[in-house]
Every structure is written in C-alpha cells, then in structure tokens.
Amino acid sequence: MRDLRGSGRLRRTLIGVLLGTALLTGCAEKQEANDTLPSTSASPTTEALPELGPADFPVPDEARTKDAAGAEAFLRYWIDLINRQRTVPAGQPLRDLGPDCNDCWRIANNYDEALAAGRRYDGGKLTLNDVTEPQFTGDEASINFGVRQEAVVMVDAAGTPVDSGLPTQPNLSSGVTLVWSEADISWLVVSMTLG
Amino acid sequence: MTRATLRGLFVAAALVGALLVATPAAACGYDIECPVELEEGAATVTFEGASVPAVVGVSGLEAGQYAYQMLDRCLAAAETRAYCSPTDVRECPQQPGRVIDFFVVNRRPIVPSQGPAIEPVPDGFGPGDPIGDWSFFSEGCYDVTDLNPPPSGAEVFSYFERLPLPQLTTQHQPPGDGLTGLPVIFYTDSPTTQTFTVDIRGFSVVIQATAERFTWHTGDATGQITSIDPGAPYPNQTVEHSYRSGTYTAHLTVTWSATFTVNGSAPADVPGTTTTDGPPVTFDVLQARPVLTNPYD
Numbered sequence: 335m336r337d338l339r340g341s342g343r344l345r346r347t348l349i350g351v352l353l354g355t356a357l358l359t360g361c362a363e364k365q366e367a368n369d370t371l372p373s374t375s376a377s378p379t380t381e382a383l384p385e386l387g388p389a390d391f392p393v394p395d396e397a398r399t400k401d402a403a404g405a406e407a408f409l410r411y412w413i414d415l416i417n418r419q420r421t422v423p424a425g426q427p428l429r430d431l432g433p434d435c436n437d438c439w440r441i442a443n444n445y446d447e448a449l450a451a452g453r454r455y456d457g458g459k460l461t462l463n464d465v466t467e468p469q470f471t472g473d474e475a476s477i478n479f480g481v482r483q484e485a486v487v488m489v490d491a492a493g494t495p496v497d498s499g500l501p502t503q504p505n506l507s508s509g510v511t512l513v514w515s516e517a518d519i520s521w522l523v524v525s526m527t528l529g
Numbered sequence: 530m531t532r533a534t535l536r537g538l539f540v541a542a543a544l545v546g547a548l549l550v551a552t553p554a555a556a557c558g559y560d561i562e563c564p565v566e567l568e569e570g571a572a573t574v575t576f577e578g579a580s581v582p583a584v585v586g587v588s589g590l591e592a593g594q595y596a597y598q599m600l601d602r603c604l605a606a607a608e609t610r611a612y613c614s615p616t617d618v619r620e621c622p623q624q625p626g627r628v629i630d631f632f633v634v635n636r637r638p639i640v641p642s643q644g645p646a647i648e649p650v651p652d653g654f655g656p657g658d659p660i661g662d663w664s665f666f667s668e669g670c671y672d673v674t675d676l677n678p679p680p681s682g683a684e685v686f687s688y689f690e691r692l693p694l695p696q697l698t699t700q701h702q703p704p705g706d707g708l709t710g711l712p713v714i715f716y717t718d719s720p721t722t723q724t725f726t727v728d729i730r731g732f733s734v735v736i737q738a739t740a741e742r743f744t745w746h747t748g749d750a751t752g753q754i755t756s757i758d759p760g761a762p763y764p765n766q767t768v769e770h771s772y773r774s775g776t777y778t779a780h781l782t783v784t785w786s787a788t789f790t791v792n793g794s795a796p797a798d799v800p801g802t803t804t805t806d807g808p809p810v811t812f813d814v815l816q817a818r819p820v821l822t823n824p825y826d
Contacts, residue, residue: 416560436608441560448558458560466649478638478661480651488558500559505653509637509662527637527662529561 386520387411388427391418398520405468405475405512408521412510413460413481416441420455423448432523448488453496458486460528463505473514474524480505481528503529575600576632576676584671585634594647595636596659599671605633621670626792628674628731636666679791680729682800689736689787690803692725697740697807699781702763707814712769715745716760717781717807735790736799742784745770748777772814781807 387393391414397407412431419427425442432438448454463480483506487499506529512521576584576599582592585599603613619631638648642656650660697719707713721740726733745754747770760768787799 420560437562440557444558444560455559460560464652466651469648476648476662478649478651480653483560486559497558500561503561506561507651507654507659507661509660511662511664525662525664527562 383519384517386518387415387431388418391415391427393431393520400514402468402470402475405477405521406465408512409465409477409479409510410462412523413462417459419445420458423454432526435523435525437526437528438523452491453488456487456489456493456495457484457499459484468512475512475514475521476509477512478507478509481508482506483528575604576673578676580676584673584676585667590641590644593641593643594638595666596639597666598635598637598663599632599673599676600635602631602633602668619670624672626674627672628677629670629672630731631669632671632673633668634666634671635663637661637663677730679794680732680734682789682797684729685734685736685789686799686801688727688729688734689738689789689799690801692727692736692738694738694783694785694803694805695719695723696805697721697743697759697781697783699745699779699807699810700762701779701810701812702766705812707772707812708817709772709774709814710817712771713812713814714760714763714766715754715768715770715779715781716762716766717743718759719807721759721783732791733793736787737789737796738785738787740783741786741802743768744782744784746780746782747772748779749773749775774814774816776811776813778809778811780809783807 383395383398385392386398394407394411397404397411399407415427415431419425419442423445425439425445428438428442428445432442461482461484463482465477465479468475468477483500483503485499485502487495488497489495508526508528510526511524513524514520515522577596581597581599582588582595585597587595587597600608602619603617606617607613621629621631623629637659638646638661640646640650640654640656640658640660646660648661654660697717700716700718701707702714702716703711723738725736725738727736728734740759741757743756743759745756745760745768746752747754749772751770754768754770756768758767760766782804784802784804786802788796789799790796
C-alpha cells in the first residue's frame with residue numbers, strides 16, 4: 335500500500351520550489367547583481383497531520399498510513415482508546431473515530447450514561463490476542479482478531495456493583511472494519527464486533 | 530442471543546407515528562456484542578441458524594462459510610439508533626399461507642467444518658466458531674414460512690394468560706341488606722365471552738375466551754360456591770346462599786378457557802385456563818324479628 339504521507343511531503347516540497355521560483359522571477363525593481371544566488375532553501379515542508387483523537391491521546395502517526403501496518407496500528411490504538419475511555423468514562427472520542435459504527439456508538443453511549451449516572455466500570459480491560467493480516471477491499475480494511483477481556487462490573491459512586499457484571503473472557507472472537515479517510519489522513523472504524 | 534419484539538408495535542407505530550424504543554439487554558452496558566431486546570409482547574423477527582442461508586438464497590460452500598442473521602428492518606434500525614420509526618417499515622407482497630416479510634440480512638464469517646476459511650482465522654478458534662465482523666449482506670422480502678412455524682397451543686396460552694380478561698362483577702339480591710332465612714341470590718350480568726386478536730410472530734391469532742366456571746366467594750365460613758353458569762336474578766336464580774346475621778364481603782372468581790384460530794384456521798383449544806377475580810361487594814344480613822301490629826292503627 336502507498337504511504338500517502340510520503341507523497342504529500344513530495345507534493346508540498348514541489349509547491350515550495352515553484353513558489354520560490356515565482357518570487358524570484360516576479361521582482362520588477364532593478365537590483366545590483368550578486369555574486370551568489372539568493373538562497374532558495376525553503377522553510378520546512380513537513381506539516382503536522384491533522385489532529386485526530388483526544389488531544390492527550392492522539393491517533394499515532396504509525397496508524398495513519400494506508401497500508402497493512404497502518405491498519406493494524408490503528409486497531410491497537412483503538413483498543414487502547416476503548417480501555418482509556420472506559421476508565422473515564424466518556425464516549426465522544428469513540429464516536430469521533432467511528433462516526434458510522436453502530437457498536438462504537440453503543441459503547442460510547444454506555445460510557446456517557448455511566449458518567450451521567452455517577453457510575454464507573456471496575457475492570458474490563460481489553461487485550462489483543464492474535465491479530466490476523468488485514469484484508470483490503472477498496473478503501474476498507476477488515477481485521478479479525480481474538481481479544482481478552484478482564485472481568486468487569488459496573489459500580490456506583492460508592493463502589494457497589496449495580497449488576498452481576500461479566501466474567502473474564504479469555505479469547506473473544508472479534509473483528510473490525512476500517513475505512514481510509516483522505517480528509518483525516520487516517521483510518522476510521524466502520525463496524526466492530528467484540529465477541 | 531435473545532430477542533423479543535415488535536410486529537404488533539409496528540402497527541401501533543404506523544398508526545400513531547410513534548417511535549419504538551428498544552430496551553437494551555443486560556449485557557448491553559458492557560463492551561461485548563449486545564443483542565437488543567424490544568418490548569415484550571410482540572413477535573420474534575430475528576432468525577439465525579442453519580436454515581437461514583437457504584431462505585436468503587445462499588447455497589454450496591458459501592453457506593458453510595458464514596453465519597447469517599435476518600433482522601426485521603425495524604429491529605435493524607433500532608439496533609442502529611435505539612428506535613424504529615414508521616418509515617423503517619417495508620411492506621412485502623403476501624401469498625396465502627405464507628409469511629413474507631422484509632429483512633436486513635447480515636453475515637459473519639465462521640471457521641468452516643471442511644475446506645479453507647473465507648478469512649484469516651485468529652489463533653484459538655475452530656470449526657463452527659464465528660470470526661471477524663458482522664457485515665451487511667442484503668435486504669429484501671423473504672419468505673420465512675419455513676423458519677417461522679405457526680404458533681403452538683402452548684405459545685398461544687402464554688399470550689392468553691396475559692390478556693386483559695374482564696373482571697366480572699358480583700350482583701346480589703335482595704339489593705342492599707339481606708335477611709336471615711332469606712337466601713341471598715348471586716349472579717353476574719358482565720359479559721362471559723370476549724374475543725382478542727393478537728399478532729404472534731406475524732400470525733394473526735384470534736383467541737375466543739369463554740367463562741367456563743364461576744366460583745362465588747361467599748365471605749362466610751361456607752367459603753365458596755361453584756357453578757358452571759353466571760347465575761340469574763329472581764325468579765330464575767341458580768346460585769343462592771343463606772347467611773347468618775352479619776356483614777359479609779363476597780366476590781366472584783371466573784375460570785376462563787379459550788379456543789384460538791391462526792390466520793383463519795379451524796378453531797383449536799388453548800391448552801390451559803386462567804382466572805380473573807371480580808371486585809368485592811359488601812352487604813349486611815339482618816336478623817328479622819316478628820312484631821305483632823294492629824293493621825287498623
């Protein structure tokens with residue numbers, strides 16, 4: 335798969351050179367000739383990627399390449415993000431990165447509702463087990479994986495369980511479908527199944 | 530995966546433009562895959578299992594490489610945004626004796642029992658295990674008659690015992706206070722039959738309920754009197770009871786039986802009965818004393 339960030343840098347460098355040339359040729363006033371040409375060293379062209387994800391937990395650069403490594407890196411970041419948001423709890427970052435993902439919204443809404451009710455999750459950390467090679471269809475990448483989830487229970491502000499919770503699940507059969515977003519220069523989650 | 534559902538609610542939604550609210554299942558508060566349960570009392574509109582591929586037109590190797598799930602379009606919408614609106618409902622051309630409805634079909638790869646899997650299999654999963662993500666496969670009108678057998682008597686009974694059957698009112702004579710030595714007549718003039726039409730998994734089921742036994746709780750040491758008719762007022766009374774003087778509270782318990790038809794079939798008995806208790810009535814029974822009087826006074 336093509337690394338779009340690489341081609342972007344090349345494009346920006348070419349633009350810089352052309353702009354520099356235009357400025358040089360556009361001077362109308364007579365000037366004394368120099369022995370040396372004006373410097374054409376352009377300012378750095380490595381613009382930062384558009385911000386994505388929570389400010390203090392952004393989508394890492396390695397997850398923003400349109401290739402297999404980028405897709406897998408995004409999955410690993412995504413699982414870490416779910417773990418992070420569960421502990422807050424707060425769902426909006428999951429909705430931002432999965433705007434059309436039903437299950438992502440369900441989980442995000444759970445987190446927001448827990449916060450509104452003064453509840454929190456005790457346990458539930460997800461840990462990736464085996465992750466298979468991403469399969470690509472057009473701009474989409476599908477990844478199958480197993481994931482372990484630690485025992486989890488929702489508790490109220492006093493720490494009292496509000497239900498029976500779930501036991502440890504050592505290897506939930508799971509999958510995620512990602513789509514490449516040119517606007518975000520990143521993968522986004524289309525759908526996800528945990529278990 | 531458990532689901533309860535909504536066909537009856539579709540009708541209500543279509544009529545009043547209401548939104549159907551999905552009730553999350555218990556596990557829905559957590560991260561793992563979560564079935565949506567809709568309000569109790571309507572038909573199941575989700576199908577899964579080995580018979581589904583044939584219904585959605587899949588055969589051969591492909592049938593063994595995926596698990597298929599048929600969701601009513603309304604349920605699919607409810608899973609997406611937690612409610613279903615009338616615009617989510619699609620009508621399908623019907624055929625006599627068939628159940629044809631509009632479904633969204635999703636599928637998920639499984640590890641096949643023979644041959645290679647369609648997608649990479651993570652470590653730890655074997656034949657029959659689902660892998661990967663659910664994805665949309667198709668949507669349209671499907672004949673689910675073979676997946677959706679007509680309601681059994683037992684299933685109809687589970688609806689029958691929850692129907693709002695009438696609570697029959699106890700009438701007594703003489704009105705007001707009774708007299709010792711003069712039996713109190715009991716009867717009810719409330720309706721003793723009632724017809725209900727319910728929708729069970731897409732089948733129109735007509736339940737004809739009939740009061741078959743009347744238990745009159747007399748409110749004294751006698752306890753109760755049972756009859757197979759609703760009684761009648763004087764002079765055709767069939768249920769009466771003599772009291773000592775005192776204050777008594779009586780009520781009527783009715784045992785209901787029923788027959789049912791499915792999509793206009795021949796009637797069959799509902800296997801079981803249910804009861805309703807009518808409101809209590811309280812009356813005094815007075816002791817009459819003979820008093821000599823002069824009629825010419």
